Amino acid sequence: MTGETRIWTPIDYEAEGKQSDCLRLPHSSDLSAYGWIPIPLVCIKNGSGPTALLVAGNHGDEYEGQIALSNLAREIDVDQVSGRLLILPALNFPAVTAGRRVSPLDQGNLNRLFPGDANGTPTEMIAHYVCKVLIPMADVVVDLHSGGRSLNYVASSLVRPGRASDEHTSLLRLLRLFGAPISFVSDGTGGGGLTTLAAAAQERGALALTTELGGGATLSRWGLSLAEAGLRRVLKDQGILRDVAVEPASPTRLMTVSGHSAFVYARDRGVFEPAANIGDEVVTGQIAGRIHFPDLPTREPETLFFESSGLVACRRVPSLTNRGDCLFKVMADMDGGSLHA
Structure with a gap:
């Protein structure tokens, strides 16, 4: 500054x-x-x-x-x-x-x-x-x-x-x-x-x-x-x-975001088909979604997986994606679980 x-x-x-x-x-x-x-x-x-x-x-x-x-x-x-x-x-x-x-x-x-x-x-x-x-x-x-x-x-x-x-x-x-x-x-x-x-x-x-x-x-x-x-x-x-x-x-549920593994990113340009919604509870290894390639119709879709377990905090809105676009973010519970007024 x-x-x-x-x-x-x-x-x-x-x-x-x-x-x-x-x-x-x-x-x-x-x-x-x-x-x-x-x-x-x-x-x-x-x-x-x-x-x-x-x-x-x-x-x-x-x-x-x-x-x-x-x-x-x-x-x-x-x-x-x-x-x-x-x-x-x-x-x-x-x-x-x-x-x-x-x-x-x-x-x-x-x-x-x-x-x-x-x-x-x-x-x-x-x-x-x-x-x-x-x-x-x-x-x-x-x-x-x-x-x-x-x-x-x-x-x-x-x-x-x-x-x-x-x-x-x-x-x-x-x-x-x-x-x-x-x-x-x-x-x-x-x-x-x-x-x-x-x-x-x-x-x-x-x-x-x-x-x-x-x-x-x-x-x-x-x-x-x-x-x-x-x-x-x-x-x-x-x-x-x-x-x-x-x-x-x-009451509010207290959570945290644990590094880059909390995110799912597109690895190629295509059409995003989500397999989870915001608010869903997911586990490591669960299918997060697929990227489809209409310009190459015989190419198999690319399947993406969650790298961490927790609550789906956000999900991408546009279906068309580019490499590097954030598709999901996952939050995990912190010790203590919830905060009460």
Whole structure:
């Protein structure tokens, strides 16, 4: 992470009250030499207290979080807040407006570019601003995700492993409070590793929770309800929304992702025929699916197998696959089994 941020906003983070405007991401194009791109931002501050940074639209084709945070921004009044809420429902705004995982401006995958670069591409500049300005204000960070175009996910929440026992305990408590049916601990193997918003938040001392609320580039009503209820439970526990009514959290099954063997990948281009669905329990050696080759009709399909046992957490949505595409991810139970509210 280098340099001072070039993004600016008229919002005063220290001012009392409810402010709604945007970040200005400078972007020079053929038709707008001195232009900027808006990134919607709502800041609600009332006295002293903790700060929560709430993000959706990190990937533009994931919708439950975008709606949940937009609803929250409209519904929460200043007098309900003790501390500060920073709400960004469309963080990678170019990707959100395009309905894509990555930005159409630079093909940047925001959740693979932290901690960013002040003088980099537009997506790197967004990541840098989040790390340089927003995360240092935050005590807790919630980054709402779904599977996007390529994956369907079981409704779940996740954290990175705590770096010390007290941090790990606090993170598991966040999972319990959010109350997804499945909660898992992952260091990002097979995904973003240390380049995600959650990793950047943890590096800077904030507690970070991520979700997977559905997928297929469509809206899960159940995932939206979970996001809204889980957010309120977390914010009430943090003392930011003291008087808001919340539903009790349901028990959550505590799981983990165990390295690269938890994933099934396509080894050739073809048409994917799955042999399992999300939520299925599978065992090592079980058939995961087949890749068919319509362009070579006499070629036998390639059979793929699960390399680990556990619960199918996500499955590829598009049938057409290329070599290296993720087809499944499997999670295994952690010791302790479940967390109860």
